[in-house]
Amino acid sequence: MIKKNNLLKTFVFAAALLVGMGTSSFWAGKAIAADSKDAGTIEDLTPSMSYAEYQKRYEAYYGDATAQMAEEGNPADFLLDDGKDLANKVVGSKGKSCASCHGKDALKLKGVATGYPKYNAALGGIMTIPLQINTCLKQAMGAKPLKYESYDQLALTMYVKSLSNGMPIKVSIDGPAQPFYKKGEAAYYKRQGQLNFSCAICHVQYAGYKARSNLISNNKHHVDHWPSYRLKWGKTGSLQRRFRGCLKNMRAKRQPYQSEEYRNMELYLTYINNGDLIQVPGMRM
C-alpha cells in the first residue's frame, strides 16, 4: 500500500516534469542555437504587443509607485552622498583622489557617463564605469581595486553616473565597438540554462506578460536607472547584479561581475536605450 503511494507520487512528478519541459519547448521558437557555447544565431523574435500596450500594463500593475517612492525617500540617495565623499578622498600609493584628475567632486566627469559603456583600446574590449573606476584605482592611483557590488564601488559608480543625470544616453557602436555590440546582442539572444530561455525571449517577445508576480519589462529602458535600489533586495545594486539574478532564475550559469559577456551585453542594452535620460539612482520593485 505504501509502495503504491510512492509510485503514484513519482508518476505525478514525472508527468509534471514532462508538461514543464513541453511548455518550455513550446517557447523554443524557430531557428535556435542549441549549443549555448557558440555565439549563437539571432532568433527572429517580435514583441507580443505594442510598446503603448506594454506601458499601459506596466502602469496598471506598478503604477507610479516606484517613481513616487524614489522621490519620497530612496535609500540609494545615501550612496550618492558617500560617492561624492569617496571621489574627493585620497587613496593609494600615488597620493591621489579622483578629484586630483577630475576636479573637485569629480565635476569634470559631468556628461561622461552618457557615453559608457564604450570601447577601450588598452583593454581591447568594452569598458564600463565600474571597471573604469577600478582601472583608475589600480593604474592612475596605485590603489586597491574595489570589489564589485561592494558599497563603495556602487557609491562611486552611482555618483559618477549621477553627474550625467537628465542627459540623454549616447553610446557608440561604430568602428571597434561594433563586433562587441554584435557579441552582446548574440549573448542576449542565446538560449541557455535548464529552461532554455534567452534574455530576449522574455524581454523582447513576452514583455508585458507576467512571470508569476513580476510583469516582464521591455528592454527598451532597461539601463537608464542603474545602479538602483530594489525593494526586492532591500539594497542598492548594479545592472549586472540584475543580470545574475535573472540568470539564476533561468537556471543558467552565471558569470563573474564585469565578465566580457556582461560588458558586451551592457553595451547592447545601453545602445537600445540611446536617447533616454539618465536618472540615477533608480528605485524599483
Added chain:
Amino acid sequence: MKDNEFSNSRRDFLKRTGLASLGLLSCSALSAAIPSGNGRLGGLLGALGPDEAQAAPEIIDIKDKLRTTFGSRKVEMSHVDMKTPIIAENGAVVPIKISSDLPMNSGDYVKRIYIFADKNHNPFIASMDLTPANGKAALALRIKMRQTSQVRAILETSNGKLYGSTKTVKVTIGGCGG
C-alpha cells in the same frame, strides 16, 4: 530501507508531528526556566542577551493583540484610507500609506495611529502618537511582513473612538526577480 521510514500515511505523519510539537513544548518549558532568552528557539540555542529576548519568535494571535490593545471597542471601517501594494515581492520592504480626513482640532483629534500585520509573529508593527500640531492624521512607513496577510491601520481619536482600514498584501518570492 524499511517501508515505515518512508511512510507517508496519515497516521504516521500525525504521530510524528504530535511528538514534534511535544518536543517543542518541552523546549519552551525549559527555556522559561532559563533566565535569558524566551521562546522555543531561545531554549535550543542557549543563552541569548536581553535584546534577543525582545525578538524571540513567540507567535501572538491578531485577535488577542487587538483585544489587549483595544478591549472590546469596535473599529469603524471608515474615514481611513490605506494604500498598500497588491503584491510585495519582498516581505522585508512593504510600503504603506495611511491617511484620514478625521479632524485634528484641540477638542477632537486623532491621538494615535496603529499598524498591524495579522500574520507577523507579533502583529503590532508600529504606532504613532499625534497632537493637533500635526495637522493631519497621516503616516507613511515601510514595513516587514512575514507572509501574505491583512494589514490593518487603526486610528484612535481623543474621544476614544476607533476608525480603521484593512488591506490584504500578498507576499511572495516573486517571479523572475533575481
Added chain:
Amino acid sequence: MPRIGKIKIRVPRSIHKGEVIAIKTLITHPMETGFRKDKKTKKKIPAFYISDVSMYYGDTLISRADWTIAVSTNPFMTFYVKADKTAPLKIVWKDIRGGVYEKTIQIKPQ
C-alpha cells in the same frame, strides 16, 4: 558600509503659513529583527532596531512613534506638521542599544 544614523529629511520648498506639510524622513539603520542567522558563523544576529522616534516643533513634542523590528531596514517615514510658525523641527531616533540620532531642520512659512 553606510554609517548607522545617517539622516535625510525632505521638506517642501515653499511653505505657506498654516499649511499642513509632509515631512519625509530616511535614516540608515539595520533594523535587525533578531531572527536572521549569520551565513558564515550560523549564529543568530542579535536584534538591533530603532524603537522610538520623537518629533519636536519649536520646544514642543508634537508627535512620537513606537517602532518594532517590523519596520524595514533604513527606515523611511512620512508624517505631517501644521506649519504655523517659524521654528526648528527636530527629529530624534533612539535605538535599543542607546544609540541616539537626531537632525534639525528649519520650518519657515512664508
